[in-house]
Amino acid sequence: MSDALPIGATIGILGGGQLGRMLAVAASRLGYKAHIFEPGSDCPAGQVAHAVTTAGYEDLDALAGFAASVDVVTYEFENIPTAALDALEAVRPIHPGRKALATSQDRLVEKGFLSGLGLAVAPFADITGEADLRSAMAEIGPKAILKTRRFGYDGKGQQRLDADSDLSQASAELRGSPAILEGFVAFSHEVSVIAARGLTGEVAAFDPGENLHREGILRTTTVPARLSAAQRTDAVLLASRILTELDYVGVMGVELFVTPQGLVVNEIAPRVHNSGHWTQAGCAVDQFEQHIRAIAGLPLGDGKRHADVVMENLIGDDMDRVPGLLAQPDTALHLYGKAETRAGRKMGHANIIQRR
Amino acid sequence: MSDALPIGATIGILGGGQLGRMLAVAASRLGYKAHIFEPGSDCPAGQVAHAVTTAGYEDLDALAGFAASVDVVTYEFENIPTAALDALEAVRPIHPGRKALATSQDRLVEKGFLSGLGLAVAPFADITGEADLRSAMAEIGPKAILKTRRFGYDGKGQQRLDADSDLSQASAELRGSPAILEGFVAFSHEVSVIAARGLTGEVAAFDPGENLHREGILRTTTVPARLSAAQRTDAVLLASRILTELDYVGVMGVELFVTPQGLVVNEIAPRVHNSGHWTQAGCAVDQFEQHIRAIAGLPLGDGKRHADVVMENLIGDDMDRVPGLLAQPDTALHLYGKAETRAGRKMGHANIIQRR
Incomplete structure (x- = not known):
C-alpha cells in the first residue's frame, strides 16, 4: 500500500450523473473526498460530492483548476474529448488510462483489439x-x-x-x-462481467450477471446468471485478459453473448457499469468502491457474492413503481436525484435480494 | 404515502458527524437532498451533503435560514439547546419530536419515564x-x-x-x-434494539445486536445476539412500547442489559445509533435509510436480516488496522473523513459479513 492514495485525498470524477454519484459516495466510505467536473448544473453527483466544478470540456482553464485540486482523475463515461484528456493528464494521472479510452471510444478499434486478442466477436x-x-x-x-x-x-x-x-x-x-x-449473433442470452484491475496488476471479477435489455436499454440484471461452470470461468478469464492487455486500472464492464459456440464479446465499457449495480446488495465491496480502490492503489475486494440479487432499472415512468418498491421486502432502492423524469431516462434502480 | 415528502425535497440534519454523514447518504439514495447544520468547519457530513450551514446553535438567524431552506429537521445527537429547537420548530417540523428529546436529554427524566412504563431499570x-x-x-x-x-x-x-x-x-x-x-446491574451481556416508528404509527425493529464496550465506548456489535426467542420478542416489544408512548417518529437505539431476571433498560438514544451500523451490511434498508423513511413519511423497511454481521468500531489508533481490513474478505469499511486521528475518537467502522 506504499503507493496508495492517503486518506483525505481528493478523487476527481469527470461526469456528474448517477455513476459519478455512486462513485462519490464510495470514495467517501474510504475516507476520500470527491470533486465532480460536469457541464450541467445541479447534477446528481454534485448532491453528494465535496466539490463541484460546473464547466464544459472545452474550458481548459476550468480543467486545469480541477486537475490541480484533485489527486487522481477518473470518469463515469468514455466519450471525453481528447483535448480535455490532454489538459488533465498534464497535471494528474487519469485512470483508467488513455489506451482503454481510445479503444472503447471507437467501436471499430474496439472490435479490432478484441479479435486481435483471439476473442470471438460479431x-x-x-x-x-x-x-x-x-x-x-x-x-x-x-x-x-x-x-x-x-x-x-x-x-x-x-x-x-x-x-x-x-x-x-x-x-x-x-x-x-x-x-x-x-x-447478427444468434445468442441465447447476454451476460456481463464486472472486473477490476489494480495499480499493481491484480485482477478481481464479480460473478457474471445476466442482462435483459428492452429498446436498447438495460432493464434487469440477475445474479447468478445462467452459465455452466466452464462458461463462468471462461467469462472471467477473458475479462481478465482484456484488462491486462490494456494495462487497465479501474473497473470495466464486459458484455458477452452466450451462444452454442461459446462466449462472444459484445462490447467493453471502461468504467463502472449499469449491469454491476447489483453488487451494492450482493457484495461487501461493490463495483463503485472497487473502482475507487483500484485507482487509489488500495487492495481490491475479492468480488465474492453473499446474496443472490435481481437489479431492476427505473426508467422514465418506472418512477411510478417507487411507492410499491418502498413497501416491498428485501428491496434496496437507489434514486439518482434527477429533477425531471423523462422517457428513456435512467432515474434509479432497485436491488432485490433473493431469499435462498 | 399522501403525506410523504416528495422526491427532491431537502432534509435538514443538525450535527455534521459520522451519523449525519451516513444519514445524508441515505437521504440521497431516496432522492432527497441533505442540508447539514454544524458549528465546526469541514465536518464529515458536509463532504457528502448538498448544503452545509456552518454556525453555532446560538445563532438564531442562521437557524432560521437553515430551517427555511429545508422541508423537515432531524438530528444526529440529542444535546441540542432548547432555544435552538424553539427557533427551528417555529419554521419546520422536527422529528423525532420534543417529547423524546426532553426525555432522553436528562437521565433522571428518562429513568422516571421508563420505570413509569413498568419497564425494569437500574x-x-x-x-x-x-x-x-x-x-x-x-x-x-x-x-x-x-x-x-x-x-x-x-x-x-x-x-x-x-x-x-x-x-x-x-x-x-x-x-x-x-x-x-x-x-449496579448484574448482567451477562448488553444488547440493543434499533427500532423505528413512522409518521402513521407503524413500528419496525431490526434484530437485536450484542454490544461489547471498552472504556465506556462501544467496540463491537454482533448479530445475532445471544438471546432466547422469548428474550428477543421481549426486547422488540418493549422498544416498540417506548416509541409508541413517546409518539416517536424516526429511529431509536434502546440499550438493554440481559439479566437472569429479564431485560433491564440501560438507556435510550433518540437517533440512529452506533450499535445499528451493522444494518448497512445485513439489511436491504439500513438504520440510516430507515430513519429518513420514517421522518419523510415513507413506508418503513421491515428490518429483516439477510446476513449475520460483526461490526467493529475503529477508534483512535485502530486506524492502523485499515490496511488489514481492506485486504480482509467479506469486510465493508466505512471511514468518516475526519482529518485528525485522536485517542478515543470514532474514526470509522467495519462490517464483517459472517459466512453461514
Whole structure:
C-alpha cells in the first residue's frame, strides 16, 4: 500500500450523473473526498460530492483548476474529448488510462483489439459510405446492425438492418459519421462481467450477471446468471485478459453473448457499469468502491457474492413503481436525484435480494 | 404515502458527524437532498451533503435560514439547546419530536419515564449534593455509577463508585451539575434494539445486536445476539412500547442489559445509533435509510436480516488496522473523513459479513 492514495485525498470524477454519484459516495466510505467536473448544473453527483466544478470540456482553464485540486482523475463515461484528456493528464494521472479510452471510444478499434486478442466477436466491417454498406451487407447480412463508430450508448446511433432495408437511406442517416456494420449473433442470452484491475496488476471479477435489455436499454440484471461452470470461468478469464492487455486500472464492464459456440464479446465499457449495480446488495465491496480502490492503489475486494440479487432499472415512468418498491421486502432502492423524469431516462434502480 | 415528502425535497440534519454523514447518504439514495447544520468547519457530513450551514446553535438567524431552506429537521445527537429547537420548530417540523428529546436529554427524566412504563431499570436516585449521594449509596450501593443528568455520552461525565470511594470528592467533581446515581446491574451481556416508528404509527425493529464496550465506548456489535426467542420478542416489544408512548417518529437505539431476571433498560438514544451500523451490511434498508423513511413519511423497511454481521468500531489508533481490513474478505469499511486521528475518537467502522 506504499503507493496508495492517503486518506483525505481528493478523487476527481469527470461526469456528474448517477455513476459519478455512486462513485462519490464510495470514495467517501474510504475516507476520500470527491470533486465532480460536469457541464450541467445541479447534477446528481454534485448532491453528494465535496466539490463541484460546473464547466464544459472545452474550458481548459476550468480543467486545469480541477486537475490541480484533485489527486487522481477518473470518469463515469468514455466519450471525453481528447483535448480535455490532454489538459488533465498534464497535471494528474487519469485512470483508467488513455489506451482503454481510445479503444472503447471507437467501436471499430474496439472490435479490432478484441479479435486481435483471439476473442470471438460479431462479424464486422468498416463503413465509410453506401458502397461499403452494400458490400458488407452482402457479406455479413442480411440481419445486421449499423452503428456509428463513436458516441453511441443505450442504443443511440444504431440502426437494425435486414434484407428489406433501404441501404441508401440507412447510409444517409449516418450524416457522414464513420460507422461499423455488425453481423447478427444468434445468442441465447447476454451476460456481463464486472472486473477490476489494480495499480499493481491484480485482477478481481464479480460473478457474471445476466442482462435483459428492452429498446436498447438495460432493464434487469440477475445474479447468478445462467452459465455452466466452464462458461463462468471462461467469462472471467477473458475479462481478465482484456484488462491486462490494456494495462487497465479501474473497473470495466464486459458484455458477452452466450451462444452454442461459446462466449462472444459484445462490447467493453471502461468504467463502472449499469449491469454491476447489483453488487451494492450482493457484495461487501461493490463495483463503485472497487473502482475507487483500484485507482487509489488500495487492495481490491475479492468480488465474492453473499446474496443472490435481481437489479431492476427505473426508467422514465418506472418512477411510478417507487411507492410499491418502498413497501416491498428485501428491496434496496437507489434514486439518482434527477429533477425531471423523462422517457428513456435512467432515474434509479432497485436491488432485490433473493431469499435462498 | 399522501403525506410523504416528495422526491427532491431537502432534509435538514443538525450535527455534521459520522451519523449525519451516513444519514445524508441515505437521504440521497431516496432522492432527497441533505442540508447539514454544524458549528465546526469541514465536518464529515458536509463532504457528502448538498448544503452545509456552518454556525453555532446560538445563532438564531442562521437557524432560521437553515430551517427555511429545508422541508423537515432531524438530528444526529440529542444535546441540542432548547432555544435552538424553539427557533427551528417555529419554521419546520422536527422529528423525532420534543417529547423524546426532553426525555432522553436528562437521565433522571428518562429513568422516571421508563420505570413509569413498568419497564425494569437500574435502581436510581436523584443527586443534588453530597448528602443525597451518601444516602443513595447506603440504599443502592456499594457498587454504583454517578452520572451527570445531562450532556453525557461515550462514558463522559460518569464516575464508578464503590465502598471505598471518597464521596465528598465524587460530589465535588460534579461541579454543581445535577446528577443521578445508578445502582449496579448484574448482567451477562448488553444488547440493543434499533427500532423505528413512522409518521402513521407503524413500528419496525431490526434484530437485536450484542454490544461489547471498552472504556465506556462501544467496540463491537454482533448479530445475532445471544438471546432466547422469548428474550428477543421481549426486547422488540418493549422498544416498540417506548416509541409508541413517546409518539416517536424516526429511529431509536434502546440499550438493554440481559439479566437472569429479564431485560433491564440501560438507556435510550433518540437517533440512529452506533450499535445499528451493522444494518448497512445485513439489511436491504439500513438504520440510516430507515430513519429518513420514517421522518419523510415513507413506508418503513421491515428490518429483516439477510446476513449475520460483526461490526467493529475503529477508534483512535485502530486506524492502523485499515490496511488489514481492506485486504480482509467479506469486510465493508466505512471511514468518516475526519482529518485528525485522536485517542478515543470514532474514526470509522467495519462490517464483517459472517459466512453461514
